[in-house]
Amino acid sequence: MNHRSGRHFLQIPGPTNVPDRILRAIDFPTMDHRGPEFAKLGHAVLDGLKEVFQTRGAVIIYPASGTGAWEAALVNSLSPGDKVLMFETGQFATLWQKMAQKLGLQVDFVAGDWRHGVDPAQIEAKLAEDTGHSIKAVMVVHNETSTGVTSRIAAIRKAIDKAGHPALFMVDTISSLASIDYRHDEWGVDVTVAGSQKGLMLPPGLSFNAVSEKALAASKTARMPRSYWAWEEMLASGKSGYFPYTPATNLLYGLREALQMLREEGLPNVFARHDRHAEATRRAVRAWGLEVLALDPAEYSSALTAVLVPAPVNADEVRKVILENFDMSLGTGLGKMAGKLFRIGHLGDFNDLSLVGTLAGVEMGLALAGVPHRPGGVAAAMGYLAEVAAAGKR
Numbered sequence: 060m061n062h063r064s065g066r067h068f069l070q071i072p073g074p075t076n077v078p079d080r081i082l083r084a085i086d087f088p089t090m091d092h093r094g095p096e097f098a099k100l101g102h103a104v105l106d107g108l109k110e111v112f113q114t115r116g117a118v119i120i121y122p123a124s125g126t127g128a129w130e131a132a133l134v135n136s137l138s139p140g141d142k143v144l145m146f147e148t149g150q151f152a153t154l155w156q157k158m159a160q161k162l163g164l165q166v167d168f169v170a171g172d173w174r175h176g177v178d179p180a181q182i183e184a185k186l187a188e189d190t191g192h193s194i195k196a197v198m199v200v201h202n203e204t205s206t207g208v209t210s211r212i213a214a215i216r217k218a219i220d221k222a223g224h225p226a227l228f229m230v231d232t233i234s235s236l237a238s239i240d241y242r243h244d245e246w247g248v249d250v251t252v253a254g255s256q257k258g259l260m261l262p263p264g265l266s267f268n269a270v271s272e273k274a275l276a277a278s279k280t281a282r283m284p285r286s287y288w289a290w291e292e293m294l295a296s297g298k299s300g301y302f303p304y305t306p307a308t309n310l311l312y313g314l315r316e317a318l319q320m321l322r323e324e325g326l327p328n329v330f331a332r333h334d335r336h337a338e339a340t341r342r343a344v345r346a347w348g349l350e351v352l353a354l355d356p357a358e359y360s361s362a363l364t365a366v367l368v369p370a371p372v373n374a375d376e377v378r379k380v381i382l383e384n385f386d387m388s389l390g391t392g393l394g395k396m397a398g399k400l401f402r403i404g405h406l407g408d409f410n411d412l413s414l415v416g417t418l419a420g421v422e423m424g425l426a427l428a429g430v431p432h433r434p435g436g437v438a439a440a441m442g443y444l445a446e447v448a449a450a451g452k453r
């Protein structure tokens with residue numbers, strides 16, 4: 060492999076660029092995870108995560124990718140044959156649903172067009188119909204990473220309450236946590252699933268469950284087999300800052316640093332930064348004369364933007380040209396969107412100039428790949444970023 064000078068632009072929507080501060084924090088000798096020093100680290104990360112989930116309840120950390128935390132949410136709170144309600148918002152919702160099927164749950168999988176989030180009115184209607192309360196849980200992906208479409212979690216909570224239904228509410232925030240406003244307690248979520256390698260700016264390898272009292276109570280009678288994922292042992296050890304088995308110690312050093320960085324910037328500022336970069340990106344896409352996949356402005360993702368590439372050009376050809384010429388990775392089209400779109404990740408450790416560089420790479424790539432478009436996307440984004448700066452809103 061030839062050396063490529065300068066920084067690789069890793070603009071896929073996760074894993075995201077890991078900031079130097081976090082890389083340095085990880086680069087320390089691994090310590091005894093049963094020793095006296097460890098508990099300080101354990102408490103720091105378990106308590107710090109609560110701020111990010113906006114919860115006072117329990118948080119669990121697994122040495123696993125996000126998929127592990129999906130499984131943990133299901134096996135701890137449900138029983139074989141339980142009926143659950145899930146929504147086809149995109150590839151990740153589809154994969155979580157497949158997992159639920161494999162684990163023996165009975166899934167009512169509501170079809171979707173991959174361009175909209177979950178409709179709260181539809182949830183309300185489905186739950187209101189279920190007068191016998193046979194539906195045990197409702198699962199929603201907050202930010203559908205395959206499409207750049209979000210679902211409105213607060214509105215969905217209201218819909219569940221309006222139906223007066225006792226189902227557990229589980230939300231996948233793997234690509235939204237620490238990028239898009241999310242409130243586990245206020246929005247009455249029972250299990251929140253998250254991962255390390257997206258908004259939290261860490262390498263892959265950690266994933267999380269935030270768990271409500273109601274979900275904890277459900278776990279006492281839930282009958283799915285579980286061992287590695289069992290909340291009970293995790294929570295018992297966590298009280299004293301430890302883990303029942305070997306944690307990913309060095310990633311926890313990184314997590315402690317990431318939480319400190321988020322605290323320094325302030326979560327509201329972190330969310331505003333992501334909103335700003337998403338808006339600037341959409342302005343660039345519109346100026347190019349291209350189309351964003353998300354159709355409803357109320358559901359635009361602030362973590363990534365999916366851009367449709369008009370046929371006959373294959374979107375993966377655009378990605379290839381950009382990687383080869385400008386050393387930037389963009390997200391591929393997943394599942395039924397393969398070849399039809401590319402995804403620009405603008406989440407995690409990112410600022411205005413990294414966005415402008417990213418959009419410049421895309422604009423040059425569109426020209427090189429022969430995608431019919433107008434120039435001026437980067438200028439449109441710059442105009443917006445400068446406007447926000449002039450207004451002192453950043």
Ligand SMILES: *Cc1c(COP(=O)(O)O)cnc(C)c1O
Nearest residue numbers: 124125126151202204233234254
């Ligand atoms: C990345 C992602 C996942 C999968 O996480 P892994 O860490 O790859 O297992 C699941 N859901 C969403 C929304 C994601 O963005």
